[in-house]
Amino acid sequence: MNGEKNCKTLSAPVFPLIDVKGTVTDFMVWSELSREALGALRDDAAAQLDALRAENLHLDLTRGKPGLAQLDLSSGMLGVITSAEDCISESSLDCRNYGVLDGIPEAKRLFSDLLGIPEERIFIGGNSSLNLMFDTVVRCMLFGVAGGHEPWGRQGRIKFICPSPGYDRHFAICRALGIEMIPVEMTKEGPDMKAVRAHVCTDPSVKGIWCVPKFSNPEGVTYSDRVVEELASLKPAAPDFRIFWDNAYAVHELYDEHVHLADIFAAAEDNGNIDNVFYFASTSKITFPGSGVAIMAASETNLRHIKPILATQTIGFDKINQMRHVKYFGSADGIRAHMRRHADILRPKFETVLSVFERELGGCGIAEWTHPRGGYFISLNTMDDCARRVYKMAKSLGVALTEAGATFPYGCDPRDRNLRIAPSYPELSELETATHVVCQCIRLVSAEALMERA
Amino acid sequence: MNGEKNCKTLSAPVFPLIDVKGTVTDFMVWSELSREALGALRDDAAAQLDALRAENLHLDLTRGKPGLAQLDLSSGMLGVITSAEDCISESSLDCRNYGVLDGIPEAKRLFSDLLGIPEERIFIGGNSSLNLMFDTVVRCMLFGVAGGHEPWGRQGRIKFICPSPGYDRHFAICRALGIEMIPVEMTKEGPDMKAVRAHVCTDPSVKGIWCVPKFSNPEGVTYSDRVVEELASLKPAAPDFRIFWDNAYAVHELYDEHVHLADIFAAAEDNGNIDNVFYFASTSKITFPGSGVAIMAASETNLRHIKPILATQTIGFDKINQMRHVKYFGSADGIRAHMRRHADILRPKFETVLSVFERELGGCGIAEWTHPRGGYFISLNTMDDCARRVYKMAKSLGVALTEAGATFPYGCDPRDRNLRIAPSYPELSELETATHVVCQCIRLVSAEALMERA
Numbered sequence: 001m002n003g004e005k006n007c008k009t010l011s012a013p014v015f016p017l018i019d020v021k022g023t024v025t026d027f028m029v030w031s032e033l034s035r036e037a038l039g040a041l042r043d044d045a046a047a048q049l050d051a052l053r054a055e056n057l058h059l060d061l062t063r064g065k066p067g068l069a070q071l072d073l074s075s076g077m078l079g080v081i082t083s084a085e086d087c088i089s090e091s092s093l094d095c096r097n098y099g100v101l102d103g104i105p106e107a108k109r110l111f112s113d114l115l116g117i118p119e120e121r122i123f124i125g126g127n128s129s130l131n132l133m134f135d136t137v138v139r140c141m142l143f144g145v146a147g148g149h150e151p152w153g154r155q156g157r158i159k160f161i162c163p164s165p166g167y168d169r170h171f172a173i174c175r176a177l178g179i180e181m182i183p184v185e186m187t188k189e190g191p192d193m194k195a196v197r198a199h200v201c202t203d204p205s206v207k208g209i210w211c212v213p214k215f216s217n218p219e220g221v222t223y224s225d226r227v228v229e230e231l232a233s234l235k236p237a238a239p240d241f242r243i244f245w246d247n248a249y250a251v252h253e254l255y256d257e258h259v260h261l262a263d264i265f266a267a268a269e270d271n272g273n274i275d276n277v278f279y280f281a282s283t284s285k286i287t288f289p290g291s292g293v294a295i296m297a298a299s300e301t302n303l304r305h306i307k308p309i310l311a312t313q314t315i316g317f318d319k320i321n322q323m324r325h326v327k328y329f330g331s332a333d334g335i336r337a338h339m340r341r342h343a344d345i346l347r348p349k350f351e352t353v354l355s356v357f358e359r360e361l362g363g364c365g366i367a368e369w370t371h372p373r374g375g376y377f378i379s380l381n382t383m384d385d386c387a388r389r390v391y392k393m394a395k396s397l398g399v400a401l402t403e404a405g406a407t408f409p410y411g412c413d414p415r416d417r418n419l420r421i422a423p424s425y426p427e428l429s430e431l432e433t434a435t436h437v438v439c440q441c442i443r444l445v446s447a448e449a450l451m452e453r454a
Numbered sequence: 455m456n457g458e459k460n461c462k463t464l465s466a467p468v469f470p471l472i473d474v475k476g477t478v479t480d481f482m483v484w485s486e487l488s489r490e491a492l493g494a495l496r497d498d499a500a501a502q503l504d505a506l507r508a509e510n511l512h513l514d515l516t517r518g519k520p521g522l523a524q525l526d527l528s529s530g531m532l533g534v535i536t537s538a539e540d541c542i543s544e545s546s547l548d549c550r551n552y553g554v555l556d557g558i559p560e561a562k563r564l565f566s567d568l569l570g571i572p573e574e575r576i577f578i579g580g581n582s583s584l585n586l587m588f589d590t591v592v593r594c595m596l597f598g599v600a601g602g603h604e605p606w607g608r609q610g611r612i613k614f615i616c617p618s619p620g621y622d623r624h625f626a627i628c629r630a631l632g633i634e635m636i637p638v639e640m641t642k643e644g645p646d647m648k649a650v651r652a653h654v655c656t657d658p659s660v661k662g663i664w665c666v667p668k669f670s671n672p673e674g675v676t677y678s679d680r681v682v683e684e685l686a687s688l689k690p691a692a693p694d695f696r697i698f699w700d701n702a703y704a705v706h707e708l709y710d711e712h713v714h715l716a717d718i719f720a721a722a723e724d725n726g727n728i729d730n731v732f733y734f735a736s737t738s739k740i741t742f743p744g745s746g747v748a749i750m751a752a753s754e755t756n757l758r759h760i761k762p763i764l765a766t767q768t769i770g771f772d773k774i775n776q777m778r779h780v781k782y783f784g785s786a787d788g789i790r791a792h793m794r795r796h797a798d799i800l801r802p803k804f805e806t807v808l809s810v811f812e813r814e815l816g817g818c819g820i821a822e823w824t825h826p827r828g829g830y831f832i833s834l835n836t837m838d839d840c841a842r843r844v845y846k847m848a849k850s851l852g853v854a855l856t857e858a859g860a861t862f863p864y865g866c867d868p869r870d871r872n873l874r875i876a877p878s879y880p881e882l883s884e885l886e887t888a889t890h891v892v893c894q895c896i897r898l899v900s901a902e903a904l905m906e907r908a
Binding site for chain 1: 517519520522525526528529532533535536537538540541548549550551552553580581582584585588589592595596597607623626627630631742743744745763766767768769770771772773774775
């Protein structure tokens with residue numbers, strides 16, 4: 001059995017998670033149980049799952065998809081633009097017509113205030129920051145980056161650093177474009193910078209790194225000031241290296257607090273590296289996924305390179321929707337207040353999952369999970385070599401999880417242990433049931449794994 | 455003087471225009487006038503332009519940009535979606551949330567009915583068909599077309615056929631991506647198919663052709679059934695050749711009539727060539743430029759190839775805006791009725807330009823122009839080697855025209871004679887003044903050119 005060797009590592013503190021649960025408390029750690037005791041635990045879990053199977057569940061914990069109550073928070077935005085007058089920008093531009101490639105000024109200001117980025121670095125795109133990121137990598141492949149470098153696509157094999165576990169859609173972009181992915185472990189402060197430097201500073205074929213710097217997907221890690229500074233001060237071997245700074249959860253705190261993230265542009269500027277940063281954000285999880293507004297921010301040099309290409313791609317993005325956002329929120333503070341209402345809806349969902357985890361898995365030494373302060377995910381690690389079995393078993397019981405392995409480049413979790421839990425979409429009662437199913441699957445698979453090993 | 459030789463060709467019928475004006479009527483053709491008479495005409499035009507210069511004009515005939523009254527036609531669309539209920543698709547999908555890559559079913563049906571394309575061939579994109587076209591060429595460059603062919607970007611020098619005069623933004627895409635452009639003359643039925651075949655059927659580096667098949671930009675030509683059939687039955691030397699069918703003006707008649715365009719998909723299917731067609735359209739000039747809905751249509755084989763790449767690029771497009779269009783129009787007939795209101799606004803603008811042309815240039819043999827039945831442009835040819843001078847002179851008088859040459863690949867009009875007039879944006883009185891300026895510039899430049907030649 002494959003898992004045997006790796007399962008032994010389980011009682012040691014496990015690397016990528018911040019809040020290690022599953023350490024010995026008043027419960028017996030399963031790895032110390034007899035074969036008979038494990039058999040009883042396995043039978044108990046199997047019985048519970050049999051009962052759950054009869055319920056014909058169809059529950060979904062796969063995606064960071066806002067729930068209905070969250071969508072309703074923004075319904076008022078639908079009605080803020082109803083007339084021609086509502087479409088006139090402060091620059092006198094009629095948002096209904098052609099004109100302005102990079103966004104209306106009041107929308108730039110709104111994002112500037114919200115994210116602390118100078119307006120002149122921002123351009124406002126369509127409805128999807130993923131689309132802006134894909135297009136940015138594609139531009140680099142076909143046109144290179146600013147400064148007259150050869151297009152990435154003509155430089156032979158190129159590579160991206162992929163802090164892992166990470167966002168599967170970032171990895172999918174690399175995979176589609178044939179960019180080799182180098183996994184680098186996540187620490188509780190962000191990517192392992194020693195490993196990052198070892199690649200970026202020595203290998204000119206390393207062209208980029210994916211970062212979700214605040215409430216990272218899936219672990220909820222916010223990069224420490226030290227990590228931001230070290231990223232900003234990198235001396236890449238490649239002159240055309242770029243940091244893809246996907247600040248997807250910039251204002252997505254779950255609790256009434258402000259979680260600090262250092263200013264990457266300021267740090268990069270201090271280090272003479274401002275051109276290294278491509279910054280992305282969106283309102284997909286502020287207003288409506290699919291009908292939000294996405295932005296990219298970059299240095300003057302980068303924007304001067306990008307805009308003529310962008311102007312070949314499109315005449316402009318949806319300015320009426322930009323105005324809709326501006327009018328609905330009024331200010332960055334308006335968005336912050338709105339995000340507290342999101343948090344009020346999301347927090348109980350996260351806490352429900354966590355309390356079921358604690359109740360059914362706590363103290364057993366068979367799983368550990370994060371306690372995020374923001375973002376959209378809880379990251380759970382099973383014992384090594386168990387995640388795929390848990391994923392499949394939950395699926396057979398009608399509970400869809402993000403596929404095991406998806407949080408790693410090439411879908412390959414080297415220890416087969418990470419599961420990404422997305423609590424946002426289901427209602428509380430469904431969430432409780434779904435989490436219960438996941439926990440019982442973990443108990444069953446873990447008991448079997450330990451019995452095989454014994 | 456460069457123009458001398460070419461100007462001699464002027465009295466012969468000129469090739470690319472449909473409705474040749476400027477043939478001898480009851481006026482004296484200028485080429486037969488004495489040097490003294492030409493001098494008097496020149497002085498008269500110069501005096502008129504001096505008077506116009508004093509008016510400090512700022513008029514713009516550059517772009518196919520709808521006027522204010524046209525935008526107001528669609529203002530009602532802004533208010534059709536105001537609540538969560540309005541966002542529920544007939545498929546029960548909540549348009550506010552993630553989900554559905556290729557468009558909501560009712561929007562597909564609307565475009566299917568409007569354009570006569572089976573729903574299953576349609577996917578609905580963002581706000582810009584130009585963006586869909588750019589992305590499509592980029593996909594071909596990086597991923598190739600369906601069927602496992604080498605990406606265009608790895609095949610060395612590749613080429614596109616560019617019927618000319620044509621749409622400058624099509625040419626800009628080729629130029630940005632380093633695709634060589636082969637100009638092919640437009641006839642009154644569409645591209646010169648003999649020339650098209652000579653390239654497409656013999657040269658495997660020819661990968662595409664740009665077509666605006668109905669009310670072409672700038673000449674307003676609608677491809678004849680014969681031309682559509684010949685395009686559909688092409689046997690390209692390249693197995694990965696594609697027709698970029700930009701049906702931008704599919705329902706943009708200026709008069710109360712239906713101008714027939716043959717069904718490219720049906721014709722291609724009959725010829726076993728359905729995979730050769732990439733079809734594009736949008737509502738940019740139906741509802742709001744920049745806040746409309748764009749579509750692409752393609753064969754099942756092509757869509758099967760495209761969709762996974764698209765799914766890497768984005769989670770989905772703005773479905774609320776799709777729903778806004780569906781609810782506002784109700785049906786394809788709703789759009790057709792709406793387009794008659796656009797025509798009522800546009801027709802007097804076109805007729806104003808044409809009547810000034812007729813009054814000030816008619817019968818002189820110094821210019822010819824189109825009498826379009828739809829679309830957004832009037833195409834005007836000066837005598838050879840005069841367009842750039844007219845463009846500059848009009849500019850110096852405060853009347854902006856699309857830059858001379860822009861309607862040809864590389865901005866190079868071999869006879870320097872084509873000017874694209876966009877009558878849609880200015881108010882009628884401004885349009886009359888702007889056209890008057892253009893006409894007097896043409897008269898002045900033509901008189902001088904003929905005097906140089908004499």
